[in-house]
Structure formats: C-alpha cells, structure tokens
Amino acid sequence: MSLPGVAEAAALFRARKLSPVELARECLARIARLDRGLHAFVTVTEERAMADARAAEARLMRGAALGPLDGVPFAHKDIVATAGIPTTACSRILRDNVPSADANVAARLAEAGTVLLGKLTTHEFALGGPSFDLPSPPARNPWNAAHFTGGSSSGSGAAIAAGLVPAATGTDTMGSIxxxxxxxxxxxxxxxYGLVGRGGVFPLAQSLDHVGPMARSAEDCALLLQAMAGPDRSDPASAGRPAGDPASALAGGVTGLRIGVVRRFHEQDNRGSPAALANLEAALQTFRDLGAQVANVELPPLADWHAVAATIMLAEAHGIHGPWLRARFSEYGALFRERVVLGAAISSEHYLAAQRRRRVLCTTMAEAFTRHDLLVTLVQPGEAPPIEGTPRWGVLELGSLAAPFNVTGGPALALPTGFGEGGLPTGMQIAGPAFADALVLRAGHAFQQATDVHRRWPALAA
Amino acid sequence: MPDAKPEPPIATLLRQAGYDLPAATLADLDRAHGLLQAMLARLPGTAAEAELATVFHPDAAR
Structure with a gap:
C-alpha cells in the first residue's frame, strides 16, 4: 500500500476500512525497512506510538473521535520539545536533553489525537546542513538518496516523501519548511508569523522563526494548521488567535483571484533551471485555466530581502548560541559553528539597519498585496543537488527565494510542480498577506485538485 | 625565513568578541567574512530619530 495522507486516513478510519493501530504498525514497518538508507528519524517512539494508536482506536470505536487528526501518525522535528523523549536538535550540545514538557505545538497535536512515531532529523539547531560530523547522519532524499533533502526540516521532508509518516512539524526561519x-x-x-506558537521549540532567530505543518497536500496542511494554531502564552510573538477553519475554506477555488508572479526573483535574481521554470509556467497556466487572473509583479531585488533576513538571522542566532559557542565551539558541527560565529561580526548598527529595511520591505510587499491576492515564485531554483556538493556559504552568497516571506511574516505554501531533468521534484510557493493562510491553502488545494504531481511517490515508497 | 601572513580581519573581530579559534578556522572564516561584508553593504545606514525597530511600549501587556 502507499501510505494514506491525513485526510485520506481520517476518511478510512471513519469508514472502518483502516484502524489507527494498523496504520501505526504500517508506518513502523516502513521506518524499519526504509529509514536505514534515509536517516529521516533520529528517535522512533514505538511504544508511545502503539499506545497512542490503541487509545485513538478505542475512541473511534466508541464514536468519540477527537477530530480529523485522531489516530493519524505524526512525527516532530527534533527541535520541538517532547516530554520524556530526547530532543537534541541533532547537536552534541543537547545530546542529553530530555524535556519535561511538550512544546505548545506538540501538546496541541497530541490533544488532537495524533500518534507520535518519533523525532525527525534536522540540520543542527535548524541551520547549516547537510553535515556529516553530527551525532547522526543527514537525511537523504527519497527520490534519489545521493541527493540533498533541503533543510533544515530535512527529516520531515524525507519521512513524508518516503511514506514513513503522513505528516510532521517543520520550522522555517529562511525557508526551512x-x-x-x-x-x-x-x-x-x-x-x-505568530499564528502557531513556538513555545518549547528551540529558536534559531526569534523574529524570523515559524513553526508549521508538512504533509502530502494543502488539504492535509489545512487540517494540521487548525490543530496547531492558537494562543501560546509561552511565545511572546503569539498572535493569540486561532487559524479559523481553513479546511472548510478549501473548496473556494481560485476563480477571480489575482495572482502576481514575482518574475525577477526566479528569472533574474536566482534563476531557476529550465525544468523548474517550465513547470512553474505550467502551474500558472493551470491557475489561469481555473479562472485566476495571473499578472507580473515588481518587488525589490532578492538580494535586498536576503541581506535583511541573513543579517537578522545571524545576529539573533549568535545572540542565542554565543555563550555556548565561546565555551564549546568544537562540540558543534563545522557548518553551524562557522556560520553562526559570523554573527559576532554583525554590529548593532547593522542589526538595526536590517530591522529598519525590513519595515520598508514589508510596506512594499503590503502594497503589492493591494493589487494581488496572492504571489507566486519558485522555492528553490531547481532540483535537489547531490548531498556531497551543497555550497558551504550559500546562506551568504545566494539569494534565498524563500526568505522574503520570513522578512514579511506572511504565509507561504510550498508544493510540487513536477520533475526536473534529473528526475527529482521541483516546486513553487504561493504567498499571501498576513493571516491569509486559508487563502494560500485554498489556492494550493485548487492546484492539487487539478493536477496529480503531489500524488506521485518515489520508487522506494511505492 | 618567509614573512608571517597577516592575520585576517575576522580574527581580530572574533578575538574581541571573546573567541579563541584555531588559525585554520579563521582562514576559512576569512572568505565568509568577505561575503558577509558584501551583504551588509546592501543595508542602509542607521538614523538618529526614533523608529519602529527601537520603539518600546511600557504599557504593553507583556
């Protein structure tokens, strides 16, 4: 069987065609069979998973399901605190860390009835991979294990793509979901920013960090967001508001929506590969065919957004890690420590200048959203590169296509558009103004209802 | 005897920030420091007047 997604599993549970215990067993069997070559999981919580699954099954059998996530297998990125379960950020620095309490988002998902399968590989403290000098190896791409997964939510991406788990948490500071x-x-x-509380999630850069869902479809992400969003008293950036009901809004379609394409980002500033660009154009044509109005939009150069994001990220990350870096430098992996130590070379003037420029860029983006309901661009310029050949200083020299939406804090959905010259996936992102998460998911769902790329599996998972 | 290679600017900066790093690491960081400086050059200068990035609300709930 191919692993059902969140919505599909919920439907199968309701129809009594699949039970949470059967699904949890299938996931654990797939992890045992496939993860040796993928390294998506750093901890598998088999006993916890089976206990959660049995409890969910009992609720379902007595007609007392907690909602659409009840009995759905789940896993957390290893910077999300889980009570009694190691949470190491894939770093020697936290190798003995066993939290006493769940992160806000872990507690919310547990209360929704999810079945916890374990913890997922991350780049060390959510930055800097792929690294080969950490306590555990980097995750591998299920479409070709010699290739990178992207990051930093690398295990989340690999585990879902390989059908080891239907959904997971990710975090995103400059594109890590x-x-x-x-x-x-x-x-x-x-x-x-602020919709999903970050209490108990180890920060990378507090003013850019987001926690969000990763799954097989926009519909699954909408179901997860409903459970994950809401007030979090342990996060001072919490917006204090629920997500509303994005799943119910999914069927609205895109007829009449104004979609702006930020061509300079992916055609000029960080140019996409021929296949990534062709797949994006095909996706835009799908939106036109579905009734959307597609037009071009002008925004400042990607390098301006990237400079703001990277300056703030390095300064804030150094603010967090500076004391450990000074005392325990060699315990960190080389990629993380040599990037974050550069934060010591960022002055207060630079940090304030970046925050000032951020305000201006946010105003520019907000103006663009008065003329367009959504913006579309690539997420990555092409397919995943070989895992051995990723650029060491990419955070400094490449314009991140994802970072503009960390700068503004607005919602951005990444989804697959097709495949590239090497047979690996390509993707796009759909971004919206602040708190238009439901609209972004709606557009993603409309695209996925009209196409089938998100339903394809790598050979090892089929 | 050859002249000693001058210390890269990042070495001084990091020493002042409390780091005592090996020469090989500092040599690696020298190139990254160049990239960082090019990136920082894209940011505008600071100004003396109050602005949102430095605003504090004493009556805020938190």
Missing part, C-alpha cells in the same frame, strides 16, 4: 517540501516533492506551509 518550504525548501525540503519543494526538494522532496511534498507540501509545507510556513504560516503567518
């Missing part, structure tokens, strides 16, 4: 979603051929939502 959207990049692995695009490169692994799955769907990932960076929600509006």
């Amino acid at each position: 959207r990049s692995p979603a695009a490169l692994c051929g799955i769907t990932g939502l960076k929600p509006t």
